[in-house]
Amino acid sequence: MQEKENNDGIVFKPIFKVVLLIFTSFIIFGALAIIFYGPRQTQVDITEIDPELLENGVHVRTGLIEADGLQTVITNCTTCHSSKLIIQNRMGEEQWNATIRWMQKTQGLWPLGENQKVIVDYLTKNYPVLEKGRRPPLTDIDWYPLEGK
Numbered sequence: 216m217q218e219k220e221n222n223d224g225i226v227f228k229p230i231f232k233v234v235l236l237i238f239t240s241f242i243i244f245g246a247l248a249i250i251f252y253g254p255r256q257t258q259v260d261i262t263e264i265d266p267e268l269l270e271n272g273v274h275v276r277t278g279l280i281e282a283d284g285l286q287t288v289i290t291n292c293t294t295c296h297s298s299k300l301i302i303q304n305r306m307g308e309e310q311w312n313a314t315i316r317w318m319q320k321t322q323g324l325w326p327l328g329e330n331q332k333v334i335v336d337y338l339t340k341n342y343p344v345l346e347k348g349r350r351p352p353l354t355d356i357d358w359y360p361l362e363g364k
C-alpha cells in the first residue's frame with residue numbers, strides 16, 4: 216500500500232498560524248516600542264573614548280576625568296592650552312560660562328552651540344568648587360588655664 220503524499224509542503228495548522236501572528240506582532244511592536252520609548256541619546260557627545268586611552272578613570276594624555284562629555288571637552292578645550300589650565304580652575308556654572316565667553320571674545324574660541332552645556336556640565340560635575348578648602352574650625356573645645364602663670 217502506497218502512503219499518500221502531502222503535496223502542500225509544510226502544513227500550517229490554524230492554531231500555528233495564530234501563534235505565528237502573535238509572535239510576529241510581538242517583535243514588530245517590541246521594536247516600535249524600543250524606537251519610540253527606548254533610551255534616548257540626550258548628550259550631543261556621542262563619540263566614545265578609546266578605552267586604551269584611559270587609565271584608572273583618567274584620560275592619560277590630558278589627565279581629565281573620564282565622564283560624560285569628556286570627548287567634547289578634549290576636542291574643544293585642549294587645542295589652545297593644556298588641560299592643566301582647566302583642571303586647576305574649579306568654578307561654578309556661571310563662572311565657567313563667563314570664562315568661555317571671555318575666551319570667545321578675546322582669545323578666538325569658537326561658538327560651542329549645544330556643546331557648551333555638555334562642557335559646562337562636565338566641568339561643574341567633575342571639577343566642582345571645593346567647599347572645604349581648609350580645615351573646619353574646631354568646636355567643642357575644653358579650654359583649661361595653663362599652670363605656672
Ligand code: HEC
Pocket residue numbers: 288291292293294295296300301304314315318322323324325334
Ligand atoms: C581658541 C583657543 C582656546 C580654546 C579653544 C580654549 N581656550 Fe581656554 N584660554 C585660551 C587662552 C589664550 C587663555 C589664556 C591663557 C593664559 O592666560 O595663559 C585661556 C584661559 C583659560 C582658562 C583660565 C582662565 C583664567 O581666568 O585664568 C581656563 C579655565 C580655560 N581657558 C578653560 C577653557 C575651556 C573649558 C575650554 C573649552 C570650552 C577652553 N578653555 C578652550 C584660549 C582658548
